[in-house]
Amino acid sequence: MTTAPVCVLGLGLIGGSVLRAAVRAGRTAWGYNRSADAIAGAADAGYDTGTDLTAALTRAAESGALIVIAVPMPAVDSILDAIAEHAPTNPITDVVSVKVEVGDAVARHGLTARYVGGHPMAGTNRSGWSAADPDLFRDAVWVVTVDDGADPDVWREVAALALDCGSVVVPTVGDEHDRAVARISHLPHLLAEALASVGAVSPLAMGLAAGSFRDGTRVASSSPELVRAMCEGNADALTDALDDALALLTRAREELVTERSTKTLVTAGHAARTRYEQHERFDIIDVEPGEPGWLEKLRAAGRLGGVVRQIRSASPG
Amino acid sequence: MTTAPVCVLGLGLIGGSVLRAAVRAGRTAWGYNRSADAIAGAADAGYDTGTDLTAALTRAAESGALIVIAVPMPAVDSILDAIAEHAPTNPITDVVSVKVEVGDAVARHGLTARYVGGHPMAGTNRSGWSAADPDLFRDAVWVVTVDDGADPDVWREVAALALDCGSVVVPTVGDEHDRAVARISHLPHLLAEALASVGAVSPLAMGLAAGSFRDGTRVASSSPELVRAMCEGNADALTDALDDALALLTRAREELVTERSTKTLVTAGHAARTRYEQHERFDIIDVEPGEPGWLEKLRAAGRLGGVVRQIRSASPG
Numbered sequence: 001m002t003t004a005p006v007c008v009l010g011l012g013l014i015g016g017s018v019l020r021a022a023v024r025a026g027r028t029a030w031g032y033n034r035s036a037d038a039i040a041g042a043a044d045a046g047y048d049t050g051t052d053l054t055a056a057l058t059r060a061a062e063s064g065a066l067i068v069i070a071v072p073m074p075a076v077d078s079i080l081d082a083i084a085e086h087a088p089t090n091p092i093t094d095v096v097s098v099k100v101e102v103g104d105a106v107a108r109h110g111l112t113a114r115y116v117g118g119h120p121m122a123g124t125n126r127s128g129w130s131a132a133d134p135d136l137f138r139d140a141v142w143v144v145t146v147d148d149g150a151d152p153d154v155w156r157e158v159a160a161l162a163l164d165c166g167s168v169v170v171p172t173v174g175d176e177h178d179r180a181v182a183r184i185s186h187l188p189h190l191l192a193e194a195l196a197s198v199g200a201v202s203p204l205a206m207g208l209a210a211g212s213f214r215d216g217t218r219v220a221s222s223s224p225e226l227v228r229a230m231c232e233g234n235a236d237a238l239t240d241a242l243d244d245a246l247a248l249l250t251r252a253r254e255e256l257v258t259e260r261s262t263k264t265l266v267t268a269g270h271a272a273r274t275r276y277e278q279h280e281r282f283d284i285i286d287v288e289p290g291e292p293g294w295l296e297k298l299r300a301a302g303r304l305g306g307v308v309r310q311i312r313s314a315s316p317g
Numbered sequence: 318m319t320t321a322p323v324c325v326l327g328l329g330l331i332g333g334s335v336l337r338a339a340v341r342a343g344r345t346a347w348g349y350n351r352s353a354d355a356i357a358g359a360a361d362a363g364y365d366t367g368t369d370l371t372a373a374l375t376r377a378a379e380s381g382a383l384i385v386i387a388v389p390m391p392a393v394d395s396i397l398d399a400i401a402e403h404a405p406t407n408p409i410t411d412v413v414s415v416k417v418e419v420g421d422a423v424a425r426h427g428l429t430a431r432y433v434g435g436h437p438m439a440g441t442n443r444s445g446w447s448a449a450d451p452d453l454f455r456d457a458v459w460v461v462t463v464d465d466g467a468d469p470d471v472w473r474e475v476a477a478l479a480l481d482c483g484s485v486v487v488p489t490v491g492d493e494h495d496r497a498v499a500r501i502s503h504l505p506h507l508l509a510e511a512l513a514s515v516g517a518v519s520p521l522a523m524g525l526a527a528g529s530f531r532d533g534t535r536v537a538s539s540s541p542e543l544v545r546a547m548c549e550g551n552a553d554a555l556t557d558a559l560d561d562a563l564a565l566l567t568r569a570r571e572e573l574v575t576e577r578s579t580k581t582l583v584t585a586g587h588a589a590r591t592r593y594e595q596h597e598r599f600d601i602i603d604v605e606p607g608e609p610g611w612l613e614k615l616r617a618a619g620r621l622g623g624v625v626r627q628i629r630s631a632s633p634g
Binding site: 141172184194197200215219221232235249250268305 | 439440493494502504506507508509511513514519522527533534535536548549556558566567569573574580582583592594596620622624
C-alpha cells in the first residue's frame, strides 16, 4: 500500500535488520550509524549507509521518508534533536523496547503529531550490523502504538513497514505495552542473570548444567549494555513485575521450608505455561485507521490477542 | 568391559530410555513398570517388560544383573523393600535426580554396600515410556557417586552402563551433587514456574511473548508431579540456592528503584553466563577404581570438571 522511502537511524541488530528487510521488500531505504567501523561492509554489500546524520535526515525531509529510530534508549534524545532540526514534519517511528519513555522524549521535542511508536518482538543474543538479518522479523509480532492523537496515515505507514518486514502488527497503547514487556521480556532477562550468577559457581555445577540451565540463562549472554538500556528504560513497570516474581518466590521458599512442598508455585506455573502454549491470535479485519473510534477499536482488539495482517490503501484526502 | 544384564525398575522417560539404550548397546536388559497401560507397545516393540516386580527381581538375583532404580523419589522406598527381599546382593544404582535422599533410603534398607548412585543429566519436557529415546543420554553427563565405602566393582558396572548409553561420567559425592543440581537444575525450574506465572497474565502479554519468555519458561511445561518430586527431594539444597537468587533479585530491585540501574545484576549475570560458556571438561585417565585413594582422586577430579570416558576391565579378584 505504500512505497514511502525508509530512513533508519542506528544500524545495530534491529535497525540493520529493518534496513535489510525494507530493501528486500522493494523499498528505497538508507541508514545512518554513528560509528563507521560498526557498519563495515554494509556499503560494499550494496546498502546505502553512512555516518552523516544531517545528510540522512535532509534526504528524508526531501522525500517524505518514514524515519525509524533504532538507537538504544540513552541515544534517543540526541537523535530527536536532529530530527526536530532537519526533518520535523516527517512521519517517525522507532523500534526501541519501551514506548512511554520514547513517547515522552518525542513530546519534549514537539514531534508527537507525526510519531507512532513501534516495537518488533524479535532479537538474538548477537548484536550489531554483522548480526542483522532480513528474516529477523518474519512471523514475529510488531507492536504499533495506538495512543491518543495518533495520525492514521502515519499509523498506516508504520504498520505497512512492519508487514513488509514479515511481521504481524499488535496495536497497543504505550503504557500497556511497557507493562506487558516488563513481564515477558525484561523480567526474563533479570531472572536469567540471577540464575546464571547462582548456578555458574563451580566447575562441577557448570559441568552438570544441562538444558534447563542452558535455556534459562540463554539471554544472559546478550550484551549487558543492551540489557541494561532495555530494563532501565522501563524501570517502573519492571519493578512491579519483579515484585510479583519476588512475592511468588518468597512464598515458595516458605512452603519449601515449612512443608517441604513446591505445590503452589509449580501448579500455578504449569497452568500459566499451558495458557501461554494455548494462546491463539485472531485477525483484526474490520477496523479502518482514521474511521471514528479506530484507536479504541484497535486497542480493544489488541488487548484480546488481535493482530493486523494487512493494511488497506490510505483513504483519499 | 561388562556384559552384565540390566534390570530397570520404572519405565518412564528416563528408565525407558535406559532400557532402550542398554538393549541397543547389546546388553541383556528387561524392565518393570507398575502400570501396564503406561508401557503399552513396549513388549510388541520387542522390549522385555512387565508388571511383575518380584519376577523382574528374581531374574536379576539369578543373573547378577545391575538393578537400576528409575522411579520418582516418592516410590523409591517401596522399590527398595522389594530389592531387599528378592535381590539383596545385586549391584544397585538409580537415576533419580537427588542422591542424598536416595542414599539414605538405601542405607535404611541395608543395601549400601552394593549401591552406587547415578544421575544422567538429560531429559525433555515429555514424560513416560512413549517419550523414551535410546539417544537421550548421548553426549550427556551422567553423575556416578563416589561416596565413602563405594564398591569399585559396582562403580565400574554403573559407569559402564552410563558409557554404554553414550554419556560421559562425572564422579561426585552425593551431597555435592545435590547442592550443584539445586543450582543448575532445580532452581531453573522454580524460576521458570515463577516467570510463567508473572508473564502469562493477559492475552496481550502472551501475544507479545517471544524468545526470552519462551525459553525462560520452557521447563514449566514439564509434568508438575515430576518437577515437584525432583525439587522437594532436594529441599535443603534448593532452599539455599533459592535464597541466593532471592538475595540477588532483592538487591537488584533496590538498585532499580533507587538508582534506576540494573548494573550489578546484569554485569554479574553476563560474566557468569560467559564462564559457563567457556567451561571445559577434561578427561580423567589415571584413576583405577579400587586402587588406594581412588574415591578421593575421582572426587577431586570431578570437582575440577573432570569426566571419565572409558573404564578398564575389572581387576582380577
